[in-house]
Amino acid sequence: xxDEELKHIIHxxxxxxxxxxxxxVQRFKGHVYRYAVGMLGDRMDAEDVSQEAFIKAYYSLSSLxxxxxxxxxxxxIAGNLCKDRxxxxxxxxxxxxxxxxxxxxADQHAADPLEKLSMEEGLSxxxxxxxxxxLLHEIQGYNYEEIAEMIDVPLGTVKSxxxxxxxxxxxxxxxxx
Amino acid sequence: xxxxxxxQLSAYLDDELTPDERREIEAHLETCASCQALLEDLAGNxxxxxxxxxxxxxxxxxxxRVMQSxxxxxxxxxxxxxxxxxxxxxxxxxxLFYLLTGAIIGKLIHGWSKLVVTLIYASSHFILSxxxxxxxxxxxxxxxxxxxxxxxxxxxxxxxx
Ligand SMILES: [Zn+2]
Numbered sequence: 001x002x003d004e005e006l007k008h009i010i011h012x013x014x015x016x017x018x019x020x021x022x023x024x025v026q027r028f029k030g031h032v033y034r035y036a037v038g039m040l041g042d043r044m045d046a047e048d049v050s051q052e053a054f055i056k057a058y059y060s061l062s063s064l065x066x067x068x069x070x071x072x073x074x075x076x077i078a079g080n081l082c083k084d085r086x087x088x089x090x091x092x093x094x095x096x097x098x099x100x101x102x103x104x105x106a107d108q109h110a111a112d113p114l115e116k117l118s119m120e121e122g123l124s125x126x127x128x129x130x131x132x133x134x135l136l137h138e139i140q141g142y143n144y145e146e147i148a149e150m151i152d153v154p155l156g157t158v159k160s161x162x163x164x165x166x167x168x169x170x171x172x173x174x175x176x177x
Numbered sequence: 178x179x180x181x182x183x184x185q186l187s188a189y190l191d192d193e194l195t196p197d198e199r200r201e202i203e204a205h206l207e208t209c210a211s212c213q214a215l216l217e218d219l220a221g222n223x224x225x226x227x228x229x230x231x232x233x234x235x236x237x238x239x240x241x242r243v244m245q246s247x248x249x250x251x252x253x254x255x256x257x258x259x260x261x262x263x264x265x266x267x268x269x270x271x272x273l274f275y276l277l278t279g280a281i282i283g284k285l286i287h288g289w290s291k292l293v294v295t296l297i298y299a300s301s302h303f304i305l306s307x308x309x310x311x312x313x314x315x316x317x318x319x320x321x322x323x324x325x326x327x328x329x330x331x332x333x334x335x336x337x338x
Contacts, residue, residue, distance in 0.1 A: 022240050025244070
C-alpha cells in the first residue's frame with residue numbers, strides 16, 4: 001500500500017501542502033471510516049470521529065517521522081478518538097444519546113431471541129479491546145506484530161485476544177438463549 | 178496445550194504459526210472433527226465480517242468537510258491574530274495620543290489653578306481694603322454660619338424623631 005508516490009504525497013502534506021493532504025484524506029477515508037464504524041457501531045459518530053481524526057492528523061503530521069507508518073499512525077489517532085467517545089457515551093445519561101443509539105438499545109432489549117444477529121450487532125456486543133484487534137486484523141489487514149505495536153501490547157496478547165474475540169463473536173452470532 | 182488447540186487454530190487461520198506449529202495443527206485437524214468445525218466457523222465469520230465492512234463506504238464529501246474545517250480553523254486563527262494586532266495598534270494610538278495631548282492638558286490645568294489662586298488672593302485684598310465691604314462680609318459670614326447651625330439642628334431633630 002505504501003509506494004513511493006504515497007510517500008511523496010505524505011512528504012508534501014507534511015510541508016503544509018493542503019492539496020496533498022486532501023489527497024491523503026481521499027485515499028484513507030475508507031480505512032478510517034470503516035474502523036470508526038466498527039468501533040462505535042454508529043455511522044453519525046463514525047463520521048464525526050473520522051473528520052476529527054483527519055483534522056488532528058493534519059495538525060500533528062510534523063510529528064510523524066516515518067512516512068511508511070502513516071496508515072497505522074492515522075488509525076491510532078482514530079482509535080484513540082473512538083475510545084474517548086465510547087468512554088463519554090458510557091458516562092452520558094440516556095436522554096443525551098442520539099435517537100439512533102436509543103433505538104438500537106431498545107431493539108436489543110426487544111430483540112427476538114431466536115432471530116440471528118447481524119454481523120454489526122454481534123460486533124457491537126464485543127468488548128472494545130476485542131473489537132479493536134478484530135477490526136485491525138480482518139478489516140485493516142495488519143499482522144500480529146503490527147497490531148502489537150499499534151496498540152502497545154505483547155505479541156502473545158494479540159494472539160490470545162484475537163482468539164477470544166473470535167470465540168465471543170461466534171457465541172453472539174449463534175446465540176440461542 | 179489443551180486437548181483442542183483452539184487458540185493455535187485462530188493463529189493458524191491468520192498464518193501466524195511457525196512451520197512446526199503449523200504441522201502440529203494440521204495433524205490434529207486431520208483427526209479432530211470438532212476443531213475442523215470450529216475452524217470452518219471462524220473462517221466463515223471472518224468472511225462475513227470482511228463482506229459486511231466492504232459494503233461500508235465513507236461519506237463522499239469527507240475530504241471536502243475536513244479541508245473546509247481546516248481552512249475555517251486557519252481563518253479563525255488568522256482573524257484572532259488580526260484582532261490581537263488591531264488591539265495592540267489601538268492601544269499604541271491611544272498611548273501616543275495621550276503622550277501628545279497629555280502635555281497640553283497638564284499645562285492648561287496648571288495655568289488655571291494659578292489663575293484661581295491669584296483671583297482669591299486679589300478678592301481678599303479688595304474686601305479688606307474697603308471698610309464697608311469688610312463689615313458687610315463679616316455680617317454675611319455670621320448670618321450664613323447661624324443659618325447653617327439652625328438648619329443642622331433641625332435636621333438632627335427630624336432624623337431623631
Ligand atoms: Zn480438536
